[in-house]
Amino acid sequence: MKxxxxxxxxxxxxxDIPTPQGELASTVASSIETANRIGYPxxxxxxxxxxxxxxxxxxDIVHSPExxxxxxxxxxxxxxxxxxxxxxxxxxxxxELYLSFSADxxxxxxxxxxxxxxxVEIEELARTAPDKIIRARIDSIRGIMPFEAxxxxxxxxxxxxxxxNFAPIVEKLFRLxxxxxxxxxxxxxxxxxxxxxxxxxxxxxxxxxxxLFRHTEFQQEDADFDSDIAREAAAEGIPYLQFDGDISLMCxxxxxxTAVYDLVVDFGGSVANYLEFGGPNYRKSVRAMELxxxxxxxVILIVTFGTIARADIMAExxxxxxGRLKPTCPIVTCIRxxxxxxxxxxxxxxxLTPLIDTEEAVRSAVxxxxxxxx
Amino acid sequence: MSILIDRTTRAIVMGATGxxxxxxxxxxxxxxxxxxxxxxPGKEGxxxxxxxxxxxxxxxxxxxxxxxxxxxxxxxxxTKDAVFECLDAGIKLIVTVADGIPLHDALQIxxxxxxxxxxxxxxxxxxxxxxxxxxxxxxxxxxxxxYKPGRIGVMTRSGSLTNEVTAMVVRAGFGVSTLVGVxxxxxxxxxxxxxxxxxxxxxxxxxxxxxxxxxxxxxEEAADMIRSKAFTKPLVAFVAGRHAxxxxxMGHAGAIVSGGxxxxxxxxHALQSAGALTADRASMVGTLLAEALAHRASPRGxxx
Numbered sequence: 001m002k003x004x005x006x007x008x009x010x011x012x013x014x015x016d017i018p019t020p021q022g023e024l025a026s027t028v029a030s031s032i033e034t035a036n037r038i039g040y041p042x043x044x045x046x047x048x049x050x051x052x053x054x055x056x057x058x059x060d061i062v063h064s065p066e067x068x069x070x071x072x073x074x075x076x077x078x079x080x081x082x083x084x085x086x087x088x089x090x091x092x093x094x095x096e097l098y099l100s101f102s103a104d105x106x107x108x109x110x111x112x113x114x115x116x117x118x119x120v121e122i123e124e125l126a127r128t129a130p131d132k133i134i135r136a137r138i139d140s141i142r143g144i145m146p147f148e149a150x151x152x153x154x155x156x157x158x159x160x161x162x163x164x165n166f167a168p169i170v171e172k173l174f175r176l177x178x179x180x181x182x183x184x185x186x187x188x189x190x191x192x193x194x195x196x197x198x199x200x201x202x203x204x205x206x207x208x209x210x211x212l213f214r215h216t217e218f219q220q221e222d223a224d225f226d227s228d229i230a231r232e233a234a235a236e237g238i239p240y241l242q243f244d245g246d247i248s249l250m251c252x253x254x255x256x257x258t259a260v261y262d263l264v265v266d267f268g269g270s271v272a273n274y275l276e277f278g279g280p281n282y283r284k285s286v287r288a289m290e291l292x293x294x295x296x297x298x299v300i301l302i303v304t305f306g307t308i309a310r311a312d313i314m315a316e317x318x319x320x321x322x323g324r325l326k327p328t329c330p331i332v333t334c335i336r337x338x339x340x341x342x343x344x345x346x347x348x349x350x351x352l353t354p355l356i357d358t359e360e361a362v363r364s365a366v367x368x369x370x371x372x373x374x
Numbered sequence: 375m376s377i378l379i380d381r382t383t384r385a386i387v388m389g390a391t392g393x394x395x396x397x398x399x400x401x402x403x404x405x406x407x408x409x410x411x412x413x414x415p416g417k418e419g420x421x422x423x424x425x426x427x428x429x430x431x432x433x434x435x436x437x438x439x440x441x442x443x444x445x446x447x448x449x450x451x452x453t454k455d456a457v458f459e460c461l462d463a464g465i466k467l468i469v470t471v472a473d474g475i476p477l478h479d480a481l482q483i484x485x486x487x488x489x490x491x492x493x494x495x496x497x498x499x500x501x502x503x504x505x506x507x508x509x510x511x512x513x514x515x516x517x518x519x520x521y522k523p524g525r526i527g528v529m530t531r532s533g534s535l536t537n538e539v540t541a542m543v544v545r546a547g548f549g550v551s552t553l554v555g556v557x558x559x560x561x562x563x564x565x566x567x568x569x570x571x572x573x574x575x576x577x578x579x580x581x582x583x584x585x586x587x588x589x590x591x592x593x594e595e596a597a598d599m600i601r602s603k604a605f606t607k608p609l610v611a612f613v614a615g616r617h618a619x620x621x622x623x624m625g626h627a628g629a630i631v632s633g634g635x636x637x638x639x640x641x642x643h644a645l646q647s648a649g650a651l652t653a654d655r656a657s658m659v660g661t662l663l664a665e666a667l668a669h670r671a672s673p674r675g676x677x678x
Contacts, residue, residue, distance in 0.1 A: 103477055105561040105590060108484030140481040183477050211476035213451060243619075253534020254558060255587055258614040259656065262638075265617040266654070278534055279473060305537040307500055307514050308394070337537060338514045358538060359657055 001207045001220055004047045006086045008203035015176040017169060017187075019200045022088035031072040032065055034087040040064060041090040046075045046082040049224060054120055058082065061090055091199050096189035097156070098122050098133070099170065100204075101177040109137035110177070112148075112170070116156045118189040144174045162196045169198050181211030229273070229291050238281050238288060245270025246369040248297035250288050252278025252304035252314070260303050260362060269366035272297040282309035285317025286324060293327050300329060301365040303358055305336045312339035315346040315354075322350065330368045334361035376504035376552040377527065377572040377579070378467060378493065381406055383508050385443045386434050386465075388413045388456050390422045395447035398512045399425070402445070405515055407508040409445075411438045431463040443467035445501070445510040450474035453497060457483050461490055469510040470496035470563070480561035487563050494563030499555035500533045511555065524549015526663065527573035529566055530585035531558050531592070532614065539585050539612055539656045546660025551579040560590060567595040570605040581608040581667055583659060584650075586641060588615030593641035597648035608666035609650040610659055613638045 003011075009019040023038070024047070025031040035042050046058035053059055058078060060071035075082050098118030104111040115133045117125055126133055134155050138144050149170040153163035169190070177185035186204040193199060207218050225231040226242040233240030239254065247269050251257035257276045264271055272295045277288040292300050304314060315335055322331065334355040335343050344354040355361045367373060379385075390399040390412035399422055403409050411434035412422045418429040428434035435441060444465045448456040450472040460468050475483070475497040487494040495502055501511015506523035515521040520537050522544045530536045533555060540550060554569045556562045566584060573579045582605070586593040593613060599605040615638040642652045651662040 103481055103561055105481075105484070106565065106595070108481045108486075108488060108561065110481065140478065140485045178478065181476055181478055208477040210450065210474045211478065214476075251534075253532060255530075255532020255536075255585070255614050256534035256538055258587060258618060259535055259538070261618065262614060262616045263655065305534055305541075307512055307533060307537070337517070340517075357657075359655060 001209055001212065001218060002049045002224075003205040003207065003218070004049065004084075005045065005203055006047055006084070008205040009086075009200065011176060011180065011205065012200050012203055015172045017172050017176070017200055018198060019203065020088035020091055022086045024084050025072075025087055026084050028069065028072040028076050031076075031085050031087060032068045035062060035068040036065055038087055038089050040068075042068075043088045043090050044068065044071045044075065045086045045088065046078075046080065047084040047086055048080050048082055050080065053080070056080065091191050091193065091201060093191035093193050093199070093201075095192040096201075097192060097198075098188045099173060099190050100184065100186035100188070101138075101174055101182070102184045104137055107137055109140055110144075110174070112136040112138055112144075112152065112174075114152055114156060114170075116158070122188055138174070143178065144171060146171065162192065165197055176205075180205070181208045181215060182206060183208045229294055233275065233291055236281075236284065236287055238284065238291070239274075239276040240291065241274040243271045243273055245272050246298040247365050248272045248275070248292035248295055248300045250275050250277060250292050250300055250302045252276065252282060252306050252309050256303060256305060256358075260301065260358065263359060263362040264301075264366060267363055267366045269362075269369050277314075278304060278306060278309045282306065282314050283317060285314055286321040289318065289321035289327070290325055293325050298329055298369040299365045300327060300331045301361065302331065303334045303361055307338055309337070310339040311335045311337050311343035312346065315343035319346055319350040319352075332361050332365045332368065334358055376507055377569075377576050378502055378552060378554065379407070379443065379504055379508045379510055381408070381507050383443055383467075383510075384408050384410050384439075384441045385445055385510060386411045386413055386431065386438075386441045387422075387425070387445045387447065388431070388460075389447035390414065390425065391417050391420065391427060392447060394512075396422050398447065399423070399445075401512075401515070402509050405503075405507075405509045407510065410441055411435075431459050431465070435463055441465060443469070443510060446470040446472065446496075448472060450476070450497065454479040454483060457494060458486065461486055461492060466492050467510075468492065468494045468563070469499075469501045470494070471499055471501055471511060472497040473558075474498070475559060477561060480559055480563075483563055484561055493568075495554065496557045496559075496563055498559040499557035499562075500536065502552065502554050503550075504552045505550050513553070519544055522549035523551075525551050525578055525580040527551050527569070527576065527579040527582045528553040528585070529569040529573075529582065530555050531562075531587050532585055533558070535585050535587075535612075535614060535656070539583065539659050542656055542658075542660040543583055543663060546664050548660070548663060551576060556592070558587075562592075565595060566592040567599050570596055570599050570609075574605050574607060579607070581610065581663060583663065584609060584611040586611060586613040588613070588618050588638040588641070589636050591636065594644045597641075597644040597650065600645075600648040600650055608663070608670060609645075610653060610662045610666060611642070611645045611650050612653045612656055612659055613641050613645075616642070616654070
C-alpha cells in the first residue's frame with residue numbers, strides 16, 4: 001500500500017527526520033491562500049500515488065500569488081484527478097542526495113541505496129554511472145548498526161562535520177522502514193542545507209500489504225482505487241485490476257490468470273478486467289461474477305486448474321451466479337483440478353460447455369468477443 | 375531418485391490438526407510420506423489419524439526421534455515463529471505453504487536459511503512432491519494427467535500454472551521426478567537457482583521445466599546458472615506475464631514490473647541467450663522438452 005507524500009512526511013516527523021513545514025489544500029483558492037501564508041518562494045506539490053508527477057508539471061515552485069494561482073489551476077485541472085496539494089516553503093540547499101531502504105530477496109537482507117547525487121535523474125544515473133550509487137546489504141535479523149550508517153556517510157564523501165548529521169538520518173529512516181513494515185522507504189531528494197543539516201524534500205513509503213494486520217493505522221482511501229469495482233473487490237479480498245477491453249477474466253490463481261491474459265492478447269482479444277477468485281476466494285463465485293458483469297463485458301472467461309480451490313464448488317457457484325445475475329454475455333468455462341468430473345457434470349446440466357484446454361477456451365472467448373462463433 | 379524428499383524422508387507436520395492441515399496430512403501419508411509426528415501447541419496427546427500430536431517441535435523429536443523435514447500448515451502471521459522453532463530443533467528442510475507472510479518476516483526467514491544451510495521452501499506455494507514417493511504439501515497427485523512419476527524436474531512460482539504446465543509435460547510422454555513450488559512471494563526461502571543445483575546432481579532427472587513469471591530476478595539467476603555451466607541439463611522455461619501492463623500488480627507480491635527490469639520479456643531474452651528453450655504458451659512445453667531431450671540423446675544432434 002503506497003502512502004501519499006504528506007502521509008509519509010507525517011511519519012518522518014514522528015521519527016524525527018526533518019521535513020519542510022507544509023500544509024494541505026484541496027482547492028485552488030485554499031492553495032493560493034496557504035501559499036500566501038507560508039510566503040514565497042514556496043512549492044506546490046500534487047498529492048497523487050502515480051509516479052512521474054514532476055515531469056507532468058504537477059510539482060511547481062512559485063514566487064508570487066499569481067504564479068501560485070497558475071500552478072494551482074493547472075494542477076487541479078489536470079487529468080490526474082488531483083484532490084489535494086501539499087504547499088511547502090522552498091528550502092535553500094547546496095546538494096541533493098538519495099537514500100532508500102528496500103528488500104534484497106536473494107540475500108534476505110535489507111538493501112540500502114544511497115547517492116550523493118540524488119534528484120529526479122537518479123534512475124538515469126543508475127544506468128550511466130552506477131558506481132555513483134552505493135549499495136549496502138543490512139542484515140535483516142540484526143538490523144542496522146551505527147557503524148554501517150557512519151561508513152555510508154564517509155563512502156558518500158561527506159565532510160566529517162556533515163557526516164555526523166547524516167548518519168542519524170540513515171538510522172532513523174531504517175527504524176521507520178522496519179517498524180512500519182515498509183517494502184520501500186525512500187528520500188529523494190534529501191537536501192543538504194548550507195548549514196550542514198538535512199531536510200527530506202520528498203518522501204516515498206510503501207507498506208507491505210501482508211503486514212497491514214499489524215498496522216491498523218494505515219487505511220486505503222476510496223479515491224486511491226482505479227474504479228468502484230476495484231475498491232469493492234479489494235474490500236472483498238479479491239485480487240482485481242481494471243482494464244477497458246472486451247473480455248472479463250474470472251480465473252483462479254495469479255499465475256494462471258496472468259498466463260490467460262497473455263493468451264487473450266496473443267489471440268487478438270482485449271481484457272476488461274483481471275479478477276482472481278482462487279485460493280481463499282473460491283467460494284465467492286457469485287460475488288466475483290457480479291463484479292465482472294458490472295464491466296458490461298462481451299464475454300466472461302472462466303479458467304481454473306485448482307488444488308485446494310475445488311472445481312465442483314466453483315462450478316456450483318458459477319451456476320448459482322448465472323441464475324441470480326442472468327448475465328447477457330456468453331460465458332466460457334474451463335474448470336479443472338480437484339473435483340473436475342463433478343464440476344463438468346454441474347456445468348453441462350446448466351447448459352454450459354465445459355472446456356478442458358486453456359488455449360481452446362481463450363480462442364473461443366476471443367472469437368465470441370468479436371461477435372463470432374466460439 | 376528425486377531431490378529433497380523421497381520414501382526415506384521423516385517429516386513432522388505443524389498445524390496438522392486444522393481442517394486443511396489434517397486433510398493434506400492424510401494425503402501425504404497416503405502417498406507414502408513418513409510423517410512421524412504432528413505439532414500443535416496445546417494439543418499434545420491428540421492424534422491426527424495415526425500420528426501423535428505434541429506441544430512443541432522439541433517434544434515431538436524427543437518422543438519420536440529424528441526428523442529430516444517439517445511441513446508447516448501455519449497461518450502467515452505465525453510462520454516466522456514456526457520456522458525458527460524448526461531451525462532451533464535442527465530440522466534441515468522446511469516447507470511453508472502460508473500465503474501472505476509479511477515481507478520483513480520472509481527476509482529474516484531467507485537470511486536464517488542461508489546462515490544455517492537449511493532449505494526452506496515457500497511461502498505462498500503448494501509445496502514439494504516426488505510423484506509416487508513422497509509429498510510435503512498440497513498437490514492433487516491423484517490427477518494422473520499431471521502427477522505422473524518420471525525424469526523431469528519441475529520448479530514453479532505459481533500453483534495454478536503448475537497443473538496447467540505439468541499436464542503438458544505428461545501429455546508429451548514424460549513424467550516428473552520432483553516438483554518444487556518455490557512459491558509466488560517476492561522473497562521465497564528457496565530460489566530457482568538452488569533447485570537447479572539439486573536437479574543437476576540428481577541422476578534420475580534428465581531435464582528441468584521452469585514455470586516463471588514477471589517480477590524479481592529468479593529467472594535471470596537460472597539463466598546465469600546455465601551460462602556458467604552450473605546447470606548443464608536441458609531447461610525449458612515458461613514465463614507468464616509477457617503482455618502484463620507495466621506498473622500493474624498481478625496478484626503476487628513478487629510480480630511487480632519496475633522500470634522494465636524483471637519484465638517477462640527481459641527474462642525470456644536472458645534465458646534464450648543462455649541457451650534455454652522458452653515456451654510462449656504452456657502447450658508448447660511438452661514439444662520443446664521432447665526436442666531438447668532428443669537433441670541431447672543423439673550425438674549427431676549436437677552441432678554448432
